[in-house]
Amino acid sequence: xxWTTSFLNLQDISHHRKRHxxxxxxxxxxxxxxxxxWNACDWHxxxxxxxxxxxxxxxSPSLVDDVEDKRFYLPDLIKGDxxxxxxxxKEHYTSKGVCIIEDTDQYSTDxxxxxxxxxxxxxxxxxxxxxxxxxGGLSGRLDQTVHTLSYLHKLRKARNCVYAVTDDNVGWVxxxxxxxxxxxxxxxxxxxxxxxxxxxxxxxxxxxxxxxLTDTESSFDGLVSTSNHLVPEENTVWIKTSKPIWWCxxxxxxx
Numbered sequence: 001x002x003w004t005t006s007f008l009n010l011q012d013i014s015h016h017r018k019r020h021x022x023x024x025x026x027x028x029x030x031x032x033x034x035x036x037x038w039n040a041c042d043w044h045x046x047x048x049x050x051x052x053x054x055x056x057x058x059x060s061p062s063l064v065d066d067v068e069d070k071r072f073y074l075p076d077l078i079k080g081d082x083x084x085x086x087x088x089x090k091e092h093y094t095s096k097g098v099c100i101i102e103d104t105d106q107y108s109t110d111x112x113x114x115x116x117x118x119x120x121x122x123x124x125x126x127x128x129x130x131x132x133x134x135x136g137g138l139s140g141r142l143d144q145t146v147h148t149l150s151y152l153h154k155l156r157k158a159r160n161c162v163y164a165v166t167d168d169n170v171g172w173v174x175x176x177x178x179x180x181x182x183x184x185x186x187x188x189x190x191x192x193x194x195x196x197x198x199x200x201x202x203x204x205x206x207x208x209x210x211x212x213l214t215d216t217e218s219s220f221d222g223l224v225s226t227s228n229h230l231v232p233e234e235n236t237v238w239i240k241t242s243k244p245i246w247w248c249x250x251x252x253x254x255x
Contacts, residue, residue: 003161004182005170007040007133008251012184018161019043020131023114024050024075026084027136027144030167031060037135037165038073045117047110048080050136055089074098079117080110109147111137115155129160137164138171138248149246153198156244171248174241176202181237181247183208188249189230194239195246196220202243208234218245 006012007020022041026049034057038044046054058073078085078093079101094100103113115132122129137148152162156175163172170188183189192209196202201219206212210229218224230237230249239247 001175001177001179002182003172003179005163005184005188005249006182007131007163008036008165008170008187009184010036010039018131019128020133021045021118022133022135023047023111023118024054025111025134025136025144026050026053027140027166028053029057029135031057033165033167034073034135037133041133043118043121043130044075045077045079045114046075047114048078048082049084049110051075051078051085051093052089053136055086055092071096077101077114077117079103079113081105081113084110109151111147111151132159132162134162134164136166138169139166149197153244153246165251167251169248169250171246173244174239174247175244176242177240179239179241179247181239183230183235183237183249185230185232185235187252189252190250192228192230192237192247192249194218194225194228194241195248196224196243197246199243199245202241202245204242204245205240206238208237 020041021043022037022045024046026047054075074096075098077099081104082102090100105113118130134148138145148164152164152173155162156173163170194204196218201217204213204216204218208231210231213225216223
């Protein structure tokens with residue numbers, strides 16, 4: 001399996017080879033990150049209170065200069081149980097013709113409801129899967145973060161590529177087997193980690209890292225490769241894992 005984070009670099013057009021879907025969660029993010037991910041994606045969705053985050057972020061003068069810019073940042077869908085979206089935000093997007101769907105299913109989270117909406121869209125289009133990018137999901141409340149970790153772990157069999165992005169890092173699940181990750185040092189690093197989340201243990205081998213592993217057992221009760229480093233001279237990282245793991249890499253701060 002090959003992985004790339006080209007969608008994090010506005011100068012890299014290689015992400016246009018695949019369709020990308022952005023799901024905005026109810027967690028804070030910077031205008032710069034929103035601009036980057038919004039421009040990289042073909043479909044945009046807010047998970048309930050994620051609409052508040054989008055609306056508030058658009059008040060930043062550094063992101064939106066005129067009315068035309070604000071029209072550009074209209075989501076295709078807002079979906080969830082709608083217990084978090086503010087009244088003024090809901091009224092604003094309703095007036096702009098944005099589709100808002102209330103789903104009261106208590107056995108699925110707002111994130112799950114948005115993924116379900118995307119899958120229905122994919123069935124109607126009859127085309128390849130979108131690459132899913134979650135804006136948020138790895139910060140804020142611990143229970144929500146654990147849900148992201150768990151849900152993406154479960155999605156690995158049904159979805160080809162699902163990424164979670166915050167202003168601090170990007171992460172995704174590597175299923176059992178071999179993986180080749182393209183490293184864009186302009187946006188990633190220096191730190192990274194291989195996290196045995198949701199498994200008892202796994203056997204890891206790597207190349208391209210500062211501290212590589214060779215048939216090394218990793219578990220919460222034993223070794224966890226946190227605070228590892230990407231190597232500037234290496235443009236790819238190879239990872240072999242016997243069980244699913246989470247890979248994460250630090251995002252460089254823009255100046």
